[in-house]
Each structure stands twice: as structure tokens, then as C-alpha cells.
Amino acid sequence: MSDFSPYQTPPTGRSTVPSFPRLLASAASALAVLGILLAAILLGSGQAAFVNTYGVSMNPLYHQGDLVVVSRAESYSVGDIAAYHLVSGEVALHRIIAGDANGFTLKGDNNESVDVDHPAAVDLIGKAVLHIPHGGKVLQILTTPPVLGLAAFALLAGAAPSLNRSRRRRAARKETMSSSAASQKTRHTVRAMFEAPFTPWTATATALGVVAMGLGIWAWTGPADAPARAGTEAHMDFSYSAAVPRTPAYDDTTVRSPDPVFRQVADNMKVHYTYQGPAATIAPVAELSTPGGWHTTVPLGDPTEVSSGTHRGTVKLEVAALEERAARAAKVTGLPASPLTIMVVPAVTGDGQDFRPALELSVTPLQVALVDPAALSVAGEKLETAAPRALTLGTWQLSAGISRVIAPVLLLLALAALMAIAANARRRPSRSEAENIRRRWPSLVIPVQPVPSVTGRPVIDVVDFPTLAKLAERYGLLVLHWTRSGIETFIVQDDNTTYRYRSGDGVGAQPVATPAETA
Structure with missing residues (x-):
């Protein structure tokens, strides 16, 4: 009889399943990389830009040191706050007060006079879609040479130990643990996430993530404003x-x-x-x-x-x-x-x-x-109007500009929730092989008291339970099951033979049963 089955825990050794802190760090790194790539794509394609405000021309809405994200739009309207390049090369961020696509008149909310320049729609960098108070100051600090040098040093300093640890882990895995154990633990975690009491939370977080991705795709694959009508x-x-x-x-x-x-x-x-x-x-x-x-x-x-x-x-x-x-x-x-x-x-x-x-x-x-x-x-x-592109459900509307901010936030929340659920599900004890068998074949397995073997009736041990289940189905019989001394015993008895499958912690140490012993 085999000492190891697909349902049993492999020999003890170091787990190859990444710990929760490493999962969290990996997810955060992946999200950061995706965020950087998304920002690079948007900035490189000219669809969005960052404006670091200075001066008092847009007080009290914007203050010096704020960060404003502007996005290129299909059309611009009176009341929009738009950015454009001055002759001096600087960027002005003022409100449109008059004009059309051929030339706009702009003015700072805190200015008494209008701007000298009258940029056309094609000359505008974009309209304001996101305001981050004090974000410009933080961005300036993060992009200073000392901070960038410190970040580069940290990456280089952490690269070598990380590589060494990775090599040691790979060597340890080869020596002490088979890859099937990691797969089994991962399957257990995923399976537990979709079982009580985690089922509603996992479903909600998954649905939130799907909605966030769909909302982000809709918001970023089209203009912020609907075409002028x-x-x-x-x-x-x-x-x-x-x-x-x-x-x-x-x-x-x-x-x-x-x-x-x-x-x-x-x-x-x-x-x-x-x-x-x-x-x-x-x-x-x-x-x-x-x-x-x-x-x-x-x-x-x-x-x-x-x-x-x-x-x-x-x-x-x-x-x-x-x-x-x-x-x-x-x-x-x-x-x-x-x-x-x-x-x-x-x-x-x-x-x-x-x-x-x-x-x-x-x-x-x-x-x-x-x-x-x-x-x-x-x-x-x-007269042409260009309303913001929006999702409408009854009287409720969500514009594309706001969706571009909400979607990544919802996605981060969904990922954080799923990681928290996975961490709790991973700590949940794994089901025994007998429990897995009872859950998979509930109508075939019948719990009974230990059944003594019949003298002269041969006992045949099968290597796994699916084989025993096939025998029971072939002969139209039920599988009898009992537990004693940590050993799970499953038998199928026909007229002449007893077919048996055993699992549990003490299976490997048990001697071969004699006809006088319990089956």
C-alpha cells in the first residue's frame, strides 16, 4: 500500500508558499510598476500632464505648491480650467471665460485682467481633471537628486541579498519539499477563500475589482468629454x-x-x-x-x-x-x-x-x-454643447474624469481586500483527506462502527480512494468508513472480497492486517 496519496500532507519541511508580507510587497511592487507604466503611457502620449502650480492667480481654488492633473479633451467649454504654453515657455493654468475652438479667452480667478494670449483648442495642453493639494511640493521633494540617489542606493543594496536569499530558498526547496506541496497549499488557500465564512467577502471583493477594471477601461479609452453636439x-x-x-x-x-x-x-x-x-x-x-x-x-x-x-x-x-x-x-x-x-x-x-x-x-x-x-x-x-462623457443610471451620473480617479482607488481596495482574505484563508487548517473524500463523494460514503474482518475473506488494499470509488460504483455498493487511532479506513465488501483504502498519520507504521484483525 502506498504511504502517500494526493490528499495527504507531504513530509515536513520548509514551505514554498510565499508568506503574507512577501505577497503584500510583491503586490505593492506590481501595482507601483503598473502605475508608473500607466503614467508614462499617458504622459508620453500627450493625453495627460502634471502642472505644479505657483503664484496666486487661481486662488482660492488652487494654491502655490498644489499638483493639478490635466487631460486632453475633444472640446473645451466656458468655465473649464485649461493649461497652455505661454510664449516664454511656461505653462499657464487659467479658466476659459469666452471664445471658441479658434481662440479662447482665459483669466485667472484671482486676476483682474484677462490673459494676453488667446490659444486655440489645439494649443491647449488639457483641462483640469484632478487636484492634489500640496502634491507639487511632495513631487519636488521626491524628484530631488538626494532622494533619487537614496532610492537608487536602496535598490542596489537590496538586490544582492535578495538574489542570495532567492538562491538559498530554491536550494532548500529542492532538498526538503516537492513542488506538489506548494501547489496543494495554494489550492487550499484559493478553495478556502470561496468557502464559508469567506464566500460573501471574496465575491464582493472580486466583483469590486471587476467593476473597477471595467470602469477604468471605459474612462481611459475615450475622451473625458463627449463629442460636441x-x-x-x-x-x-x-x-x-x-x-x-x-x-x-x-x-x-x-x-x-x-x-x-x-x-x-x-x-x-x-x-x-x-x-x-x-x-x-x-x-x-x-x-x-x-x-x-x-x-x-x-x-x-x-x-x-x-x-x-x-x-x-x-x-x-x-x-x-x-x-x-x-x-x-x-x-x-x-x-x-x-x-x-x-x-x-x-x-x-x-x-x-x-x-x-x-x-x-x-x-x-x-x-x-x-x-x-x-x-x-x-x-x-x-450652438454646440459638449457635456462631460458620463455613465448614466436613472438620475445618477458618473463622469469619465471622476472615473479615472475612482477606478484605480477601487481596484487597490479590491486587491487589498482579496489579499487580506487570502491571508486569513491560508491560516485556516487544511482539511484531512477523509474530509475531502466525504465532501466529494457524500452519497457514496457511509460512516459506520469498525467492521471486523471475516475469516477466509481476502482483503485487498487499493492505492487511492478514486479506485475504491470506481469499484463501489461498478458493483453497486456503498463505501463503509470509520476512524480509529488516527487511521481512516474505507472498505467495499462484495460477496467474496473486501477492498480497503486507508489514510491518516499512522498508516505507514501499521503492520499488514491478518484475517483475524479488523478489516
Whole structure:
């Protein structure tokens, strides 16, 4: 009879199963390597970049020494915080306040003036997706030459002992333990993880890991924002009027577009606009400019929120006051103040939209005239919106930008949970061979009291239990089982022969049974 079966523990010796601290260190190293590779891929491909903030231009949102991760997007909207290269080579991280893909106007939240540069969408490094307070200071410390040198020394110093220990372990394994023991212990750990009381915890951690990987794949294989989609068509109609006394200059007491307004008769006028489109905010302004390059913007009223549909508004132009504003600037610059150009712009913003129709008027000492009659109607422009790409479940949404942060965190939690479960499952005592047999063949094995052997009936020992099970199934018999003195005995009795299989700690020391002994 064989002294060793697939269910028995092999001879004592040093275990080849890695200890929990080594498993933890290996997993941490693997995760660190994966993190470094992922960061290298993202940074190398230009899909993401790190911005170490300095100055106070974005206070109170960002402070000096913070670390901001920016990711390239398919489109950018008003309100996004974006990074771009200045002419000096430095990187600016400011908020988009106006513009379109052809050129954006940016401004620091804590700045009083807008940025001089107007980068296009292709010039932007990306928009902010992750803010790590004080992360820039930590990154600077970790990348200093002393820290990098210390890390290199630690790696080199630990490499040789690690190699020596690895060689000693391999030699010890060859001498004292077979590879089947390690496989058996590993199978025991995995099997125990999916048995009570670990089953619900293992299932939950595994599901969390699968969800985290799926969420990460979805978040990082596409843009942070969904492609811009065409919205409702925006339309703006202009007109103007001025009240005049009865004179030979006009046939009526009201001048209406597109006729010029003669300033000897009237010096003030009203500009009317009719907006048709989605809900938005309208802020009317007058943009003044002269041939010498001077320009300024004068508000013509408070911003007004309008609902979708049709909205009508009117602003008053005090031409003499605007002309005086240009004359004061001309005294300082020495440039001519005439002719003055007035652009009446009811700026439409909202939901990432930026629609700036303009009515251009030319002002001379004698008249205010419309530059282009076709500009009285600005139509046919579709306002595009680009919402963040998101997973939607009912009223709940999760954007791709947030998912890029959540996914690795969930994956780390899942891995930590599985490692903790594996550590506890590994310490759980292994089942005996008899317990494994009873669990695998519950309907075939019957527990009984020790059965005495019958005189003259031969007893045949089989080498393993599967063979005994096949004999029982072949003859349509049950396997009788009992335990005594640490020995597990399984027998199948037919009319003439007893087939027996034994296992346990004392099997190797037992003498061959005689017919008078118990089977």
C-alpha cells in the first residue's frame, strides 16, 4: 500500500508558499510598476500632464505648491480650467471665460485682467481633471537628486541579498519539499477563500475589482468629454431707432434702420435685438475702437437670463458720451479718435455656448451709419454643447474624469481586500483527506462502527480512494468508513472480497492486517 496519496500532507519541511508580507510587497511592487507604466503611457502620449502650480492667480481654488492633473479633451467649454504654453515657455493654468475652438479667452480667478494670449483648442495642453493639494511640493521633494540617489542606493543594496536569499530558498526547496506541496497549499488557500465564512467577502471583493477594471477601461479609452453636439439654432435680429424733431432731414419723427442718424438732428439712439434660441444669459456691451488700434468695452446693461424661445431687448446708445470716451484715450495716446467704430454685441452664453452677434456702426462728427446692412440679421449658427462623457443610471451620473480617479482607488481596495482574505484563508487548517473524500463523494460514503474482518475473506488494499470509488460504483455498493487511532479506513465488501483504502498519520507504521484483525 502506498504511504502517500494526493490528499495527504507531504513530509515536513520548509514551505514554498510565499508568506503574507512577501505577497503584500510583491503586490505593492506590481501595482507601483503598473502605475508608473500607466503614467508614462499617458504622459508620453500627450493625453495627460502634471502642472505644479505657483503664484496666486487661481486662488482660492488652487494654491502655490498644489499638483493639478490635466487631460486632453475633444472640446473645451466656458468655465473649464485649461493649461497652455505661454510664449516664454511656461505653462499657464487659467479658466476659459469666452471664445471658441479658434481662440479662447482665459483669466485667472484671482486676476483682474484677462490673459494676453488667446490659444486655440489645439494649443491647449488639457483641462483640469484632478487636484492634489500640496502634491507639487511632495513631487519636488521626491524628484530631488538626494532622494533619487537614496532610492537608487536602496535598490542596489537590496538586490544582492535578495538574489542570495532567492538562491538559498530554491536550494532548500529542492532538498526538503516537492513542488506538489506548494501547489496543494495554494489550492487550499484559493478553495478556502470561496468557502464559508469567506464566500460573501471574496465575491464582493472580486466583483469590486471587476467593476473597477471595467470602469477604468471605459474612462481611459475615450475622451473625458463627449463629442460636441449641435443644439438649437441661435438667431439674432438687430434694428435701431432714434427720435427726431420735424425737420427737412427726415420725413417722420423717428429714424429707423438702415437709415443713418444725422447727429445735428439727434445724438442718442436705441438698438433693438431679438434673440431666438435655447435658454441662455445675454450681456449687451459696446465695443469701441479707433483706426490707431485703441479699443475698449463698455457695458450697456446687466446680464439677463432668458428662457428658450424668443427674447427682445433694447439698449440705449449715448453717442456723445462714447465719443468723449474715445477722445480722452486719444489725448493720452496721441492717436486719432475718429472715425469711431461701435460694435453693439449682445453676448449670449450658457451651457457651454458662446454666441456673439454684433451690429457695427460707424461714428463721424456728422452721422452714425450702419456699416453692413446684412448684419441686421445674424442667423444659421448652431450652438454646440459638449457635456462631460458620463455613465448614466436613472438620475445618477458618473463622469469619465471622476472615473479615472475612482477606478484605480477601487481596484487597490479590491486587491487589498482579496489579499487580506487570502491571508486569513491560508491560516485556516487544511482539511484531512477523509474530509475531502466525504465532501466529494457524500452519497457514496457511509460512516459506520469498525467492521471486523471475516475469516477466509481476502482483503485487498487499493492505492487511492478514486479506485475504491470506481469499484463501489461498478458493483453497486456503498463505501463503509470509520476512524480509529488516527487511521481512516474505507472498505467495499462484495460477496467474496473486501477492498480497503486507508489514510491518516499512522498508516505507514501499521503492520499488514491478518484475517483475524479488523478489516
